[in-house]
Amino acid sequence: MRKRGAGLGLAGPPALVLGLTLAYPLALILGTARRGAGVLASGAFLAALLHTVAIALAATAGAMSLALVFALVLAFAPFPGGRACARVAETTIALPSFLIALALTFAYGSAGVVNGALAALFGPGGPRVDFLYSAWGVILAEITIYMPFVLRPLLATFDAIDRAQIEIAAGLGAGAGVILRRVILPAAVPALLAGGSLCLLLTLNEFGVVLFIGAKGVITLPVLVYDKAIQEFDYPAACAIASVNIGLALALFATYRLLLGRLAHDAVH
């Protein structure tokens, strides 16, 4: 058979474009970072790093849990319109992330529906519900936005589980809890890990949600990079912070690809 790899030259132009407009600029960022490395000892950077990691972990855990619950219901308690619900959730992926952040301010913001209702019930007063302008608001928005990234692989996994296997287990007297622990959850682990690590990557890099919610004191690495470069014109500091952010993201990306490769390998063998 003819070697199809002979066309490798076709990949030259895209590799060249990526090299000149992505790899070269990233190398310049790394080079410039040395001059701004002092910022990495500042409280603002450490706080942003802590916020970024904590928010990403919490949002990912939340998205994984919610996706697991949703997928269990959709796969094992199917009802008319269930799959349409999954598709509605998936349209969130096609829409900008800040849409959800904006919507949450209408629901839970200081002038939102919930506070309006509480003021109508208990008389005027400061906003009674104000979790939105904290890390919790960002986490809630990110769970909503990134849940579909876990839901999709989970549903595919659950749909592939042989229903007879469950019926036999139930016939042998296994309760729902046992079936869940012994049959369903072990099967869900690869999809949960793959979807979860993608979630972690996307939440680490999230920008729009944090900017739109505008919580005082909740600054993440991408927002700090923007502030340093665009508000303060301090490019060396922005480059130093960006280097840390890029390093984190690429390390996580490599882990994710490794995991995907392992999963595909397991699926074949």
Added chain:
Amino acid sequence: MLFTERERHLVVAVFLGLFALIYGVPYALILAASLARAWNGVLPSGLTGAHFAALAGGADAASLSASLATAAMASLGALLLGLLAALGTRGLPRRGQAACDLLFFAPSAVPTVSIGLGLLVAFSRKPVLLNGTIGIVILAHLLIVFAYAYGGVRTGLARLPDGIEAMAESLGAGPWARFRRVTLPLLAPHLRGAAGLAVAMSMGELAATAMVYPPGWATLPLRIFALSDRGAVLDAAALTVVLASATFCVLGLLRK
């Protein structure tokens, strides 16, 4: 099965409640706000189309065309490059393919703010002065959507019927004819899907655009943020509805 009939009803009811709260309420609130005359209490006070009418001229209309033009050019460029990359690396041994995947998917992992920062650092001086031009916005968007275009084409190529190109070859079709008559038509649905994803991502892109945009080329997300930041949240909601509708229109056109 897993649930008894009574449990099933309960589970479905809880699911529907949770789903409506998380995914129904946000969309409903954005839509309601875009049509609200004012909204200070529980419910909006009266409906109006004024927010949409106000968008018809000026900066908001300009931002819609900036967004559409950016998305079209960036997606087209990314699709072309993604097609070349996927065709070129096709048929490599497993390890080679994995290495190329790592390379071509990596742009999707770089924080978009840093993509913008990198372009500013690299192209704000001669010989290549892109800072301050529309080109830098389009380039940023192209880099952001490239991995998704590549992924879409790659999936499409992997799903081509086995041996169909070899069959065309044995019938005497040259490489170009084979590509144009066999590969491309079979690939078309995947190309359209990849284009849809690229356009949707580009239309909603905020971070890199905020870093690099020149005056007069504020895209819809930037405009929406400016409105919301200055407290004009109902106008921001209306413009968000415009953005979502425009995105769905493009997706619908591509699906046909």
